[in-house]
Amino acid sequence: DIVMTQSPDSLAVSLGERxxxxxxxxxxxxxxxxxxxxxxWYQQKPGQPPKLLIYWASTxxxxxxxxxxxxxSGTDFTLTxxxxxxxxxxxxxxxxxxxxxxxxxxxxxxxxx
Amino acid sequence: xxxxxxxGAEVKKPGASVKVSCKASGYTxxxxxxxxxxxxPGQRLEWMGWINAGTxxxxxxxxxxxxxxxxxxxxxxxxxxxxxxxxxxxxxxYYCARDGSVTDYPRYLDxxxxxxxxxxxx
Numbered sequence: 001d002i003v004m005t006q007s008p009d010s011l012a013v014s015l016g017e018r019x020x021x022x023x024x025x026x027x028x029x030x031x032x033x034x035x036x037x038x039x040x041w042y043q044q045k046p047g048q049p050p051k052l053l054i055y056w057a058s059t060x061x062x063x064x065x066x067x068x069x070x071x072x073s074g075t076d077f078t079l080t081x082x083x084x085x086x087x088x089x090x091x092x093x094x095x096x097x098x099x100x101x102x103x104x105x106x107x108x109x110x111x112x113x
Numbered sequence: 114x115x116x117x118x119x120x121g122a123e124v125k126k127p128g129a130s131v132k133v134s135c136k137a138s139g140y141t142x143x144x145x146x147x148x149x150x151x152x153x154p155g156q157r158l159e160w161m162g163w164i165n166a167g168t169x170x171x172x173x174x175x176x177x178x179x180x181x182x183x184x185x186x187x188x189x190x191x192x193x194x195x196x197x198x199x200x201x202x203x204x205x206x207y208y209c210a211r212d213g214s215v216t217d218y219p220r221y222l223d224x225x226x227x228x229x230x231x232x233x234x235x
Contacts, residue, residue: 095222104158106157
């Protein structure tokens with residue numbers, strides 16, 4: 001199974017400041033035939049199911065604010081919140097879909113400093 | 114709008130089975146696959162398996178192979194997940210989620226049900 005490792009486990013950021021979350025896969029999730037990274041990001045608020053933010057590593061889901069962006073390739077990926085808002089307090093998860101079983105990172109909790 | 118509505122919370126004894134339903138609306142049920150993912154207290158999300166609602170193709174995580182069965186009823190636009198031989202470690206919130214692609218391969222999950230808490234306790 002592909003192991004997904006996120007860092008940090010938690011971070012506190014001031015309102016309006018940048019938040020950066022890292023995700024590393026134990027093997028490449030870049031499919032060479034189509035040059036796509038099989039990596040997605042979710043946001044989960046307390047008591048709610050996860051919400052899709054980003055897929056194909058950098059494609060923003062419809063309706064997701066443009067302060068959320070995804071980058072990276074191969075084994076190293078980043079989710080960036082360019083200007084943290086109060087409603088962004090949540091746990092963020094990466095997930096690979098390069099090969100089953102689909103696997104998730106351990107989550108990064110984002111709080112307000 | 115796309116909605117996935119799951120059945121209510123369950124309390125089961127060790128060794129029993131549980132069957133959770135997921136009723137879909139707002140889209141053509143057979144055009145998309147449905148995943149099942151669980152989240153135990155304080156644990157990361159864990160993928161259990163997937164069913165293509167159109168082709169009935171299924172794929173399970175090796176971890177649950179032999180204990181989990183995912184089915185669907187197209188006449189009811191509903192998917193089901195049955196987990197057998199329950200143990201205390203199976204206590205978790207179980208989610209169904211729609212696959213965001215229209216391929217016959219598990220990808221990303223674009224719409225999620227509200228979750229069903231399954232508690233396994235003697």
